[in-house]
Amino acid sequence: METQNNIKQTAELIIKFLKNELSPQEKKDFELWLNASADNRALVESFRNTETVQHELNYIAAVDINKGWEEVSKQIQVKPAKTFSWNKLTKYSAAAVLVVALGFGLYNYLSTAKTRQFNQSAAVHDIMPGTQRATLRMADRSRMDLGTSSFWLVGDNGRIALGAKKGVLYFGKKGKRNNIAGNNVLETPRAGEYRMVLPDGTKVWLNAVSTLSFPTSFNQTERRVELTGEAYFEVAHNKAMPFKVAFNQTEVEVLGTHFNINSYGKTSKTTLVEGSIKVTENGRQQLLRPGEEAVIDNGAVNIHKTDTYKSIAWKEGTFYFKEDSMTDIMDQLFRWYDVEIVYKGKPDTKRYSGNIRRQATLNQVLEMLNAVSGARFSLENRKVTVDFNN
Structure with a gap:
C-alpha cells in the first residue's frame, strides 16, 4: 500500500x-x-x-x-x-x-x-458494459437484429437501399427496398446503443432503451421522426424541408443543427450544441440558442444555460456526472449494464461530480462510486444493491 x-x-x-x-x-x-x-x-x-x-x-x-x-x-x-x-x-x-x-x-x-470497501466476492462475478446492438423493424414487418457485423441490401432499382457497418445503419438516398409506405423503427435494448444515417444524411446516435420511428421516405414538406428515450442528432441542412422530432407531447423543429434529446423520465431535456431549434409545447413555440437547454416538465418549459458536454458525454463514451444524485447515477447504470437496482435505507441527498468511461465493467464503476460515497454496493447475478445504512 x-x-x-x-x-x-x-x-x-x-x-x-x-x-x-x-x-x-x-x-x-x-x-x-x-x-x-x-x-x-x-x-x-x-x-x-x-x-x-x-x-x-x-x-x-x-x-x-x-x-x-x-x-x-x-x-x-x-x-x-x-x-x-x-x-x-x-x-x-x-x-x-x-x-x-x-x-x-x-x-x-x-x-x-x-x-476499497467494495464487496471483494464481486470480483469473481462481473458484468460487461453495453455494446452496439439494436433491432430494426421495417414497414413491411420484417425484422433485423443489428450488431457490429456488416451487410448491404440492394433495392428494386439495383441501388443500395439499406446497410450496416461497424455499428452504423445506413439508408441509401435513391435505393428502395420495396414500395410499402409506413414507418421503420430502430430500437435499442438495455446495454445497447446504435448509430444511423438517414436517407437525407442526418446522423443519429441512439442511446440504450430508446426507439426512433421514421418513414421509409420523407415527404416533400418535412422530415419527421418520433423518439422515445435519448438520441443525439446532427441534422443535414435543408431549408426547404425542416427536420422535426416528436417526443412525449413536445416537438423540436430544425433546419440543420446538433442537439440532444433526453426523454426517459417525466421530465425531458433538449440540449442545443450548435445552430438553433424551435421547441413547441402545448402550442407555444420557443427558440433555443447554442449552450441552452429546455427542461420540459408537466407542460412547462424552462430554458437555461447548461454544460452541453453533460448531455452528450454518453455518445462520447463517458458517464459524466455533475452535481448528480446517486439515484440519477444508478439510473444510467441500470440502462447501460442491464441490471436491477435495489436500495437499502434512504438514499442520501449528496451530489456527485466526475466522469467514468462507459467501457468500464460494472464492478469497476461500483468501486469508483464506493470510493466517493457513503454507500456500499453489492452485485449478485444482475442485481445491484445500494446500501445507505452505514
Missing part, C-alpha cells in the same frame, strides 16, 4: 507526463513506476486516451500543487461520504485533478488496500 506522499508524487509524475514536462530524473522515476505493473501502464493509457483529460489540464497551469494536495488530503481522510465538486476542482492542484476528476480512479487505484 502506498502512502499519501507516494500517491502525491506518482500523481504529479503522471500529470507531468501528460503535459510532456518530465525532467530527466523524473522520466526515469516515471518509467520505473510504469514498468512495475501492467496495471500502471493501462491506467496511464486510459487517462491519455480520455477526451476530457486535456480539458482538465487546461485548469492547472498556475496552481499551487502543494496547497491543492493538502486540500484533497483533508477530504481523503474523511469517511467516504463526501462530494467532490467539479467547480471546486478547478482551483486544486494537478494532482487533485488527476486524483478526483479523471474518473474517481487514481487515488482509489494507488491506495486500494486503504480505501
